[in-house]
Amino acid sequence: MDRAIKLQLSTSEMNYFPDEVIEHIFDFIPSHRDRNSISLVSKSWHKIERYSRHQVFIGNCYAISPERLIRRFPCLRSLTLKGKPHFADFNLVPHEWGGFLHPWIDALSKARVGLEELRLKRMVVSDESLELLSRSFVGFKSLVLVSCDGFTTDGLASIAANCRNLRELDLQENEIDDHRGQWLNCFPDSSTTLVSLNFACLKGETNLSALERLVARSPNLKSLKVNRAVPLDALTRLMSCAPQLVDLGVGCYENEAEPESFEKLMAAIKKCTLLRSLSGFSEVAPVCLTAFYPICENLTSLNLSYAAEIQGNHLIEFVQFCKRLQLLWILDSIGDKGLEIVASSCKELQELRVFPSDPHDEEDNNTAVTEVGLVAISAGCPKLHSILYFCKQMTNAALITVAKNCPNFIRFRLCILEPNKPDHITSQSLDEGFGAIVQACKGLRRLSVSGLLTDKVFLYIGMYAAQLEMLSIAFAGDTDKGMLYVLNGCKKLRKLEIRDSPFGNAALLADVGKYETMRSLWMSSCEVTLGGCKRLARNAPWLNVEIINENENGRMERNEEDEREKVDRLYLYRTVVGTRKDAPPCVTIL
Amino acid sequence: MELDLDLSLSPHTNSSNFGLGFDLSKHLNTKEKRFDAMLGLENMEEDCYVSKPRSFSLNGQSDKEDDDPLEPDSSVVYDEEENCKVVGWPPIKSCMKKYLNYRHRSRNHPYHHHGRRINISNQPATTERGGPLTSLRSSMYVKVKMDGVAITRKVDIKLFNSYESLTNSLIAMFSQYQDCDREDTNFKFTFQGKEGDWLLPGDVPWKIFAESVHRISITRDCPCPYTRLLF
Numbered sequence A: 001m002d003r004a005i006k007l008q009l010s011t012s013e014m015n016y017f018p019d020e021v022i023e024h025i026f027d028f029i030p031s032h033r034d035r036n037s038i039s040l041v042s043k044s045w046h047k048i049e050r051y052s053r054h055q056v057f058i059g060n061c062y063a064i065s066p067e068r069l070i071r072r073f074p075c076l077r078s079l080t081l082k083g084k085p086h087f088a089d090f091n092l093v094p095h096e097w098g099g100f101l102h103p104w105i106d107a108l109s110k111a112r113v114g115l116e117e118l119r120l121k122r123m124v125v126s127d128e129s130l131e132l133l134s135r136s137f138v139g140f141k142s143l144v145l146v147s148c149d150g151f152t153t154d155g156l157a158s159i160a161a162n163c164r165n166l167r168e169l170d171l172q173e174n175e176i177d178d179h180r181g182q183w184l185n186c187f188p189d190s191s192t193t194l195v196s197l198n199f200a201c202l203k204g205e206t207n208l209s210a211l212e213r214l215v216a217r218s219p220n221l222k223s224l225k226v227n228r229a230v231p232l233d234a235l236t237r238l239m240s241c242a243p244q245l246v247d248l249g250v251g252c253y254e255n256e257a258e259p260e261s262f263e264k265l266m267a268a269i270k271k272c273t274l275l276r277s278l279s280g281f282s283e284v285a286p287v288c289l290t291a292f293y294p295i296c297e298n299l300t301s302l303n304l305s306y307a308a309e310i311q312g313n314h315l316i317e318f319v320q321f322c323k324r325l326q327l328l329w330i331l332d333s334i335g336d337k338g339l340e341i342v343a344s345s346c347k348e349l350q351e352l353r354v355f356p357s358d359p360h361d362e363e364d365n366n367t368a369v370t371e372v373g374l375v376a377i378s379a380g381c382p383k384l385h386s387i388l389y390f391c392k393q394m395t396n397a398a399l400i401t402v403a404k405n406c407p408n409f410i411r412f413r414l415c416i417l418e419p420n421k422p423d424h425i426t427s428q429s430l431d432e433g434f435g436a437i438v439q440a441c442k443g444l445r446r447l448s449v450s451g452l453l454t455d456k457v458f459l460y461i462g463m464y465a466a467q468l469e470m471l472s473i474a475f476a477g478d479t480d481k482g483m484l485y486v487l488n489g490c491k492k493l494r495k496l497e498i499r500d501s502p503f504g505n506a507a508l509l510a511d512v513g514k515y516e517t518m519r520s521l522w523m524s525s526c527e528v529t530l531g532g533c534k535r536l537a538r539n540a541p542w543l544n545v546e547i548i549n550e551n552e553n554g555r556m557e558r559n560e561e562d563e564r565e566k567v568d569r570l571y572l573y574r575t576v577v578g579t580r581k582d583a584p585p586c587v588t589i590l
Numbered sequence B: 001m002e003l004d005l006d007l008s009l010s011p012h013t014n015s016s017n018f019g020l021g022f023d024l025s026k027h028l029n030t031k032e033k034r035f036d037a038m039l040g041l042e043n044m045e046e047d048c049y050v051s052k053p054r055s056f057s058l059n060g061q062s063d064k065e066d067d068d069p070l071e072p073d074s075s076v077v078y079d080e081e082e083n084c085k086v087v088g089w090p091p092i093k094s095c096m097k098k099y100l101n102y103r104h105r106s107r108n109h110p111y112h113h114h115g116r117r118i119n120i121s122n123q124p125a126t127t128e129r130g131g132p133l134t135s136l137r138s139s140m141y142v143k144v145k146m147d148g149v150a151i152t153r154k155v156d157i158k159l160f161n162s163y164e165s166l167t168n169s170l171i172a173m174f175s176q177y178q179d180c181d182r183e184d185t186n187f188k189f190t191f192q193g194k195e196g197d198w199l200l201p202g203d204v205p206w207k208i209f210a211e212s213v214h215r216i217s218i219t220r221d222c223p224c225p226y227t228r229l230l231f
Helices: A001-007 A019-026 A030-039 A041-053 A066-072 A085-089 A102-110 A127-134 A153-162 A207-216 A232-241 A259-271 A286-290 A293-298 A314-321 A332-346 A371-380 A394-407 A431-440 A454-462 A479-487 A505-509 A514-519 A530-540 B030-038 B094-107 B164-177 B206-212 B226-228
Strands: A053-060 A077-083 A119-120 A142-146 A149-152 A168-172 A173-177 A196-198 A223-225 A247-252 A277-282 A302-303 A327-331 A351-355 A386-391 A411-416 A446-448 A470-474 A497-499 A520-524 A543-548 A569-574 A586-587 B077-078 B084-086 B141-146 B152-154 B186-193 B213-221
Touching: A001 A530, A019 A041, A019 A102, A019 A277, A030 A041, A030 A053, A066 A102, A066 A470, A077 A102, A085 A497, A085 A520, A102 A127, A119 A411, A127 A153, A149 A153, A153 A168, A153 A173, A207 A232, A223 A277, A232 A247, A232 A259, A286 A314, A314 A327, A314 B084, A332 A351, A371 A386, A371 A394, A431 A446, A431 A454, A454 A479, A454 B030, A479 A497, A479 A505, A505 A530, A514 A569, A520 B226, A530 A543, B094 B206, B141 B164, B152 B164, B164 B186, B164 B213, B206 B213
Parallel strands: A053 A077, A077 A119, A119 A142, A142 A168, A149 A173, A168 A196, A196 A223, A223 A247, A247 A277, A277 A302, A302 A327, A327 A351, A351 A386, A386 A411, A411 A446, A446 A470, A470 A497, A497 A520, B141 B213
Antiparallel strands: A520 A569, A543 A569, A543 A586, B077 B084, B141 B152, B186 B213
16 A cells, blocks of 8 residues: 555655556555556556556446446456345345346456456356357466355356366366366366366366376476365375365375375375365374475465364374465364364464364364363464454353463454353353453454344444454344444445344444445345335445345236335345346345 | 544443444544544434344344344344254355264263274274163164155164165065056155254265164156156
């Protein structure tokens, strides 16, 4: 941001330079926000910035239309698009809600934009779109799909076959229909440019020989994440022909390894001296994890969140040697003891995610993590800045200690599995604990709260969380005041998502202008009524106010509309292109 | 670092009193009182919605004061086993949820032996491949219903060892009922587990699927006049 300010001050001098020079200077400013600021300085800068902008990030695909995007940034090369609201990850948004990729590809293709990279999150992607994409952009290099759905391996086949310069195909947690096609075979023999290939989320069989041949002819391959269907001996062969791998996602081994295969695997692993990141292990005997001991000291990233077969003691045995770990995603089977060992071994840790191995508390084991593990991590890992922690219990004292130990949190997400659960020692609400977090962590940008919480926690958040951009609330608060504290206090708030909390029309309508400064607001199972939403929509034409209905019949019956009727799910967002035309029957846009 | 938050709240041991008559301003320090006053919210009591007691426990019954557990505006859904489950809670992605669900069920299966997996510290010389699960049962028949075919067939799951072999055989079995070209057709297989949820091939590893599948449903999608008549 400093550079942008300095440039702003010397505009008049700078305008003596030809545009190409100014453009070259802008090249050093990649941040979207800085570039947005630059474009506001003057008309000539706006123009230069427009034509030199290559990367665009669109946080809500319905905030703008593809045509307007292309008109403003005709030299676009890299586009990031996000579709469905975040709570779609937890089945709170109907499948057909929207977020379709096709209109974007269609428009970009027609305008002959030189697209090279496409990153999508929670969008609906069809095979037709993928085919059109593969045929329209000669220089296309990189496709990253996260939590998308609507396509099959046929779509992947067209990407493989037609994108001659493909470097990256990264599929993360998508719902992909796996047909009995041979998409891996569709990479032509001349294709040697792959740098990153991730198909871990594919559920079907994989053509192993096609995969091995592809890996063998891709000398630049740095990242390879295979799916469950790749057995141990195949993995060994893959690693043997790709010792340059930096990032590896391991498949699944239904049967325990023969000692000989295990030896071969270890030998192949030893050669991968550049390996820094490991994931997968979804159906694996612990012995396979131990095969990676030779390189575990080099690891900076370890994702064992799908390794439910590996028991706590084996996890601990492995992780304690990963001294350089910066990122760790793990199941709570590691236990508090395991986290204490992580705290004493992994001094470089920056991001930790602990997922629940028993989300509905159906088993009798007591090895889940508690506040003890969280405190240990906060005490032992000075560089920790991001945490996602699922646990069964928490105390204010622990949170206050964590806040004192770790004032550097940027992301703090705590999920106590049982809604409304109080401090398990004092039986009080957790207001003070979370209050301590927001007061201590002055750079906090993302927060998720849980447990028993009153309006007071929101008073603290409104007062102290000055940098907060995203807040997730569930089963919390007592009155509209809670939501109002947040809306009034958090000046940088961009995304607010609330479920099952008693906030109603008074909070929703108090400051309509606030929503223009935010990307979106989600409220489900709250106290807002249809009448309140209608009033909001009338006073804020720049917003799309969407009501998502429960019933399958579709639109709300006109004669049954009662303004006092509570709205099941409300999703509103700012937009410059008005009401969208592709909403399904279960969505009513006011 | 000095934190000036007040830890001692008024005791709220009976959590069902929350939200009723709780005076927020009593327990704040001066700075916080000023923030509260600034927002002009002190007189909001009448307009604000005050919630009913919201405490309930996931595993037990809902709060005593809550007579009707099936409130229309609640997102608590009671499934067939009377296990109180909240929609979309806890907030974990569906792929992880599916994975953990089936790992749990396989561990609690009556035939499951805990010693099935190799433990590196006490590894016997040879270990039985595949474990006792598959060998204890000689056959396991499952109903298969294909879209547009009146008769339900039955297959023995134990005869197969992968999704691919199962789906190939099923297609072959139903081929006599088809009146559209095989190459054109896209078959969609869905499997119903014992708990009632529907999965796609590969959602769970084959072993676990083979122990818990209850029913199979096949829909097909092909450009053929017969299927057009169905819709």
